[in-house]
Amino acid sequence: MNIADLDTPTLVADLDVLERNIDGMAAHCRQLGIPLRVHTKTHKVPEIAKLQVAAGSQGITCQKLGEAEVMVDAGIDNILIPYNIVGKPKLKRLTTLVQRAQITVALDSEETAMGISRQAIADGCVVPVIVELDTGSGRCGVQSPQEAQHLAQQIMKMQGINFQGVMTYPSNIRAKPFIAETLDLLTGDGIPVDVISGGGTGSEAASKELGCTETRSGSYVYEGMTRIGNSEMLAPERCVLRVITTVVSTPTPERIIIDGGMKTFASYPPTPYGHIIEHPDAKIYGMSVEHGHVDVSECSHRFKVGEQLSVIPLHQGMTSNLHNELVGIRGDAVETTWRIAGRGKVF
């Protein structure tokens, strides 16, 4: 099957670029000497996670328990969930999953640790955990090395829960004193630290310098080694995803309408909505729910109803999250279709 035969709008992945991004990051981490644990929240596709593991990732990272369940179902057996698992339904699901695969979870409070401990005791298992440090990101995480020490001490006293180490996000050299002091305090207490998990695409060298035992990189898989921040970076040779769209209306010489809008593209005005590969001079200037509004006043090309246009979405991971399936293409040929199985697994 050829791209031209696809119904639209369809989310497609350029498999050559995907493989180049996966191999490139694996080589980058090998060269740095930092083990890679890819983050799969960007794609949520088990088949892509398996490609990443095959390329050398020592396991994967899932942001939500539901995504981890999907990945275990697909045969992946080493997963970090860097998220506080809270509440009865989730704790039960966690202990079930821990008995199926090698799962580690991050946490930042005694309440979360206690909940995991209680459920693990009830279910006769042990859950490996790491403590999240807030080294500057201002999200979750204990606020000081002393808090980290206190929480580690509490965890060491609990049954059903096994302290493994610490994590931070994103890896940044400014985190060095925080991490170093935490390690000193824990070592002083005789608490072994086997895991120091760092993260963030582009932070692999920083993870190495911080003394991390692994680095979590996610968005690179679709965007290459650069984060998308402006339209110049929407380069076809770097970005894996495209949405194949069709021109459905040419109401005026200046305006065409394509069949993808805000429910096809994740869009946050006033950033650009996406980049039309075939006609860079055609500018997507607005979107309604199911229509893309394109200004073609700068184009010499005369657009026709029925014409296909390939649009690189500005927000690759967020756009992927709107779709049920991802079509893998190589050149103009359709090679495979993957279900975005982790999509919508918000809990």
Add this chain to the structure above:
Amino acid sequence: MNIADLDTPTLVADLDVLERNIDGMAAHCRQLGIPLRVHTKTHKVPEIAKLQVAAGSQGITCQKLGEAEVMVDAGIDNILIPYNIVGKPKLKRLTTLVQRAQITVALDSEETAMGISRQAIADGCVVPVIVELDTGSGRCGVQSPQEAQHLAQQIMKMQGINFQGVMTYPSNIRAKPFIAETLDLLTGDGIPVDVISGGGTGSEAASKELGCTETRSGSYVYEGMTRIGNSEMLAPERCVLRVITTVVSTPTPERIIIDGGMKTFASYPPTPYGHIIEHPDAKIYGMSVEHGHVDVSECSHRFKVGEQLSVIPLHQGMTSNLHNELVGIRGDAVETTWRIAGRGKVF
């Protein structure tokens, strides 16, 4: 089951508010004397569409063919698709659907009309169509009454396609001369106009004044009779949807983190992300992909890990589009769970 037992984050619908919105719009249109054809793109849930039809809607509107297929599968038999159906795969699906239910499609070009005509002839059916007028919205639609006349004349000459009338969006009294002149031209040509379809929640009276034969209203179903434009309008008595979230971290006295972020809430900064019903003084000030960042510095309440918070999402229809299921609640009781079956049916 009680709300407190739900895993989170979970999208829930307050069924009392939903029914009040559905009945309120039906009564409003009856009082105005304008037939209602609800637009289901807001919810994409067949069960809700059926409630709307039972309340008096003469049929439904689906923005995409894939959504219409889902609704026909669920037993709804009268659907307008106000969208140019273009391309081989879709045309074949359209003629299949036309043979299963009463389907009308809008179009705005000879190319689209010709495509439908050819496929309908091949499949031995007739597709009812209406011509979309661009009366000021600047999206799809013919640009003048003369263009409408010309397109209608072309359609009248084609086989397999049956001209029914015209549509506009949104209904606005400024469209009156455009529509009146179009009707004059068509009547002068002896072309019968059975359908004049208007649309837009809040435009029901304008549809009546324009002489429309029906009005399409969609977003009212979740938002009541007002469109959400600012946080003051996020009133629990008007908005159907809430996301039940859990506090997963309380890292500082000023900050808590909830378990829903940009893949749970459709959010377009700098507009507010949502309204926390139990604690209006707690402000969601940021979101990462799976975390909501809440400023609680103005709250006297001491938040605890594990506490549930009910958040009214700012963008009800767009937030619904991120979820696979919708849990119907009445008071604190869980009454039903609906699959958002039209979600992700972008083509």
